[in-house]
Amino acid sequence: MPTEIQKGDSILRPRARLIKTIGEELISSDIVAVMELVKNSYDADASIITIKFEGDVEEIQVDKKTKKKLLKPKTSAITISDDGKGMSLDIIKTAWMEPATISKRKETVSPGKFRRYTGEKGIGRFASAKLSTNLQIITREAGDNEVVVDFNWLDFSRDELYLDEVKTQWEVRKPVEINKHGTTLFLNNLNSEWDENKIRTLKIALSRIVNPVAPVDDFLIELIVPEELSGFSGLIEAPDSINHPDYSVKGNVNRSGEVTMSYKSRKLKDPVKVIKPLAKANSEENFSSGPFSFEFRVWDRENESLDRLAKEIDSTIKNVKADLDELIGISVYRDNFRVLPYGETKNDWLRLNARRINNPTMRLGVNQIVGYISIGRDTNTELTDQSNREGIVESIAFSDLQEQVRLVLNELEIKRYEERPRREEPSESQESLYAKFSIASIEKAVSEKLPGDKEVLELVHQTQERINTGLKKVQEVLARYRRLSTLGQLIDSILHDGNHFLLNIDSEVRLLEIELGKKDRDENAIHKHLSSIQEQRKIIAQLFKRIEPFGGRKKGRPTIIIIEQSIRNVFELQKTALSRANISIELPESENKVTIDDGELQMMILNLLQNSMYWLGKVPRNRRIIVEIERSENGLSIIFSDSGPGVPENEAKLIFDPYFTTREDGAGLGLTIVGEIAAEYNGDFYLLNNGPLSGATFKIIFRKRI
Helix, strand or coil: CCCCCCCCCCCCCCECCHHHHHHHHHCCCHHHHHHHHHHHHHHCCCCEEEEEEECCEEEEECCCCCEEEEECCCCCEEEEEECCCCCCHHHHHHHHCCCCCCHHHHCCECCCCCCECCCCCCCCCHHHHHHEEEEEEEEECCCCCEEEEEEEHHHHHCCCCEHHHCCCEEEEECCCCCCCCEEEEEEEEECCCEEHHHHHHHHHHHHHHECCCCCCCCCEEEEECCHHHHHHCEECCCCHHHHCCCEEEEEEECCCCEEEEEEEECCCCCCEEEEEECCCCCCCCCCCCCCEEEEEEECCCCHHHHHHHHHHCCCCHHHHHHHHHHHCEEEEEECCEEECCCCCCCCCCCCHHHHHHHCCCCCCCHHHEEEEEEECCCCCCCCCECCCCCCECCCHHHHHHHHHHHHHHHHHHHHHHHHCCCCCCCCCCCHHHHHHCCCHHHHHHHHHHCCCCHHHHHHHHHHHHHHHHHHHHHHHHHHHCCCCCCHHHHHHHHHHHHHHHHHHHHHHHHHHHHHHCCCCCCHHHHHHHHHHHHHHHHHHHHHHHHHHHHCCCCCCCCEEEEHHHHHHHHHHHCHHHHHHCCCEEECCCCCCEEEECHHHHHHHHHHHHHHHHHHHCCCCCCCEEEEEEEEECCEEEEEEEECCCCCCHHHCCCCCCCCCCCCCCCCCCHHHHHHHHHHHCCEEEEEECCCCCCCCEEEEEECCCC
């Protein structure tokens, strides 16, 4: 029968297992669960919190060589106690027993010590369900009786019960457990085992939960473990190693994006103060991330540096390395408490290691830095937490924060570079790349299997010869331009197209090998595969042709060109970008014939142009570039001037060093290459003190007629 037509209302009744489900989904690990409970103690104005592990420790054999000690799950317990303000029965009922309570939304600051609450979603209590099957809370406000509450989380796993059908027992009694005020959580019947590695990880996490570089003075954490694991017991403190960096910066970025910081190093007698605006790349918009403070401490990590540090603190290089390894990375702290997972060993949220790969001389890697970013809920409203309490929601504001931090690090890297001795970077071998472009195995197989088929043998031989010829050109190009600022683009092009070619040719090679291995070979199939390999050769030939303009002058065969036309060609290639950036240009209208390689000349101008376009993006208006040609009896000069911010005096001698760059995303190679090419034509390249425009002016001189 059809349902009777009617109206009404109903309530949404969640099943009891919702509690367990939320805990498992929102709290990713036992470590995070403990940290959530520590946050609750912090919000309760506790000055000290004790985390005590109790239970039987057993030693088990992991493999033939390894044993580990661990606490048996079901017979072990964790006690977390603090001296905070405690809770009344009313607070227990209206806050602890109300998932997603709004209590911390109404009051954002703790009443006693005026701490900004670290959590406001009311989900911290689910951490206890993650850790154990039973929870007993004993809490007491100053001058009041104790409140005892028992939670059996197994009741919340019963499928037949609704959430409002689970009863939680409580009692108000005379003080027995707590002397004055505070809260103690007894987490009995742990859900998972705790071994030495897990407890070590917890200790490291606790040492970073409150900023180890700038700790909260009135909040201590104590860890107590069974005697068999006594090496982990004691107050949680940062090692002395982090108090002796080789370099450091400390400061803040205000709401408008201006950084004020102080730079220190071992070599400097007095700190260097830096105040400057941080400009957003390729945009005139302001940063949306909000103000923040920071401190970054940096170590060179060569043995010489670490040995010096070890002697200072009466330790060993091994221990110093271990200390730094535990704390490396840049962590984020919101209202003094850490936001996971930023700063974890495998979380390179700023992509520092990728920057270092591109410029190892100047850039810092994650393992060299111990640092923090300090933000606040009230000051950085666009930076919101993910629902699982781990991480900040990916947004424009978060991207802006990342960019600002890298810009601050760039200032540190510049100062550090100025102090460090110059070192040549080892060249990287491209052998593995070249080796892939070979069909030698096919040539050998065809020779052995089809010794009488001259046509097939000749086709394979010609294909390999053409590939070898092309490879030789690639090697010459990469060797000649290994320091080009555009090297990354060249490599990307070669790898992208080359790998596409390799995938196709590898497929044909496998099919050909299968065919050659058959007793009854299909000659048509063999020729088909070889023809396909021949077609793939055309792909790589096109690749070589595309990068040929960057291949440099063929010795003894320079060509006659009109230098002004060559310059115009470069600017024409960048016409759209120049227009988008609102940059006006003024190019020479004269016509001077010169004997030079057009590709090399264009590469020089392109490097200067890309450099100017970047720095002109840092000025709000009047963006101009002027190029002039001067010809005299002694040779020819190119004047390249822009209206950008110019080159600071202290950096004027460094900008021509390979790998030195003040650009956050730069490789530090462009100006070096311009100088190298100029030198090959008996010329010179330098920075002028005065030029047509107020920014940077460079002069390229060819001292003989070209």
